[in-house]
Amino acid sequence: MTDNVQQTAEAGRAFKSAVTVALTGASGAQYGLRLIECLVAAGHEVMVMVSKAAHMVIATETDEELPARPVRLAEVLSERYGAKSGQIRCFGREDWMAPVASGSGAPSAMVVCPCSTGSLSSIACGASNNLIERAADVALKERRTLILVPRETPFSAIHLEHMLALTRMGAVILPAAPGFYHRPQSIDDMIDFIVARILNQLGIAHTLMPRWGEGHVGRD
Known part of the structure; x- marks a missing residue:
């Protein structure tokens, strides 16, 4: 076994199962960034891809601007979320040798x-024009968990048809539509509502918010 292969294998054993997280050009970058933070805290390896449009959205919706270079992006995210060495790996839009491409x-x-509606369309059609689309295509063809979080309103017939098609392919459509029954006190509470739903779909334990009925005492 070569040194590089051995190092990669050892790094993989140091973390829980890897999860790919892609941020595309829809509003709601905070959901994706918070998800990465929670996955790191839970001990999972995270493979990150950020589209060019997503970088623009992040700069618009937050007070920071993430670096475009994958290596530097991994360093910044790792420092921000307290990730261990190698726990966050970032890939460029045409890095076809990345693990997620196969x-x-x-x-x-x-x-x-x-998930932007443009990405939704490309994934539904199997376009694979960039690494994010290819990674999603791989998840579908390999019958793996694929969760898409669209943030658009209202939805057109085109959007809905793509969602239906993807649902029939096995993907989970999880719109960024937070509920209010938990009485959110801040924007962070609303973000955590959606991230909690994503973690539930992934089967990852969390304490972001209680599950429905927890602590409920039945009536006589």
Whole structure:
């Protein structure tokens, strides 16, 4: 076994199962960034891809501007979320040698959060014009967990048809539409509502918010 292969294998054993997280150009970058933070805290390896449009959205919706270069992006995210060495790996839009580009190397779960309607369309059609679309295509063909988090309103017939098609392919459509029954006190509470739903779909334990009925005492 070569040194590089051995190092990669050892790094993989140091973390829980890997999850791919892709941020595309829809509003709601905070959902994706919070998801990465929670996955890191839970001990999972996270493979991150950020589209060019997503970088623009992040700069618009937050007070920071993430670097475009994958290596530097991994360093910044790792420092911000307290990730261990190698726990966050970032890939460029045409890095076709990345593990996520092949069924033999891709993680068992992928989340596109937020998912633009353009990305939704490309994934539904199998376009694979960039690494995010290819990674989603791999998740579908390998029958792995694929969660898409669209943030658009209202939805057109085109959007709905793509969602239906993807649902029939096995993907989970999880719109960024937070509820209010938990009485959110801040924007962070609303963000955590959606991230909690994503983690539930991934089967990852969390304490972001109680599950429905927890603590409920039945009536006589």
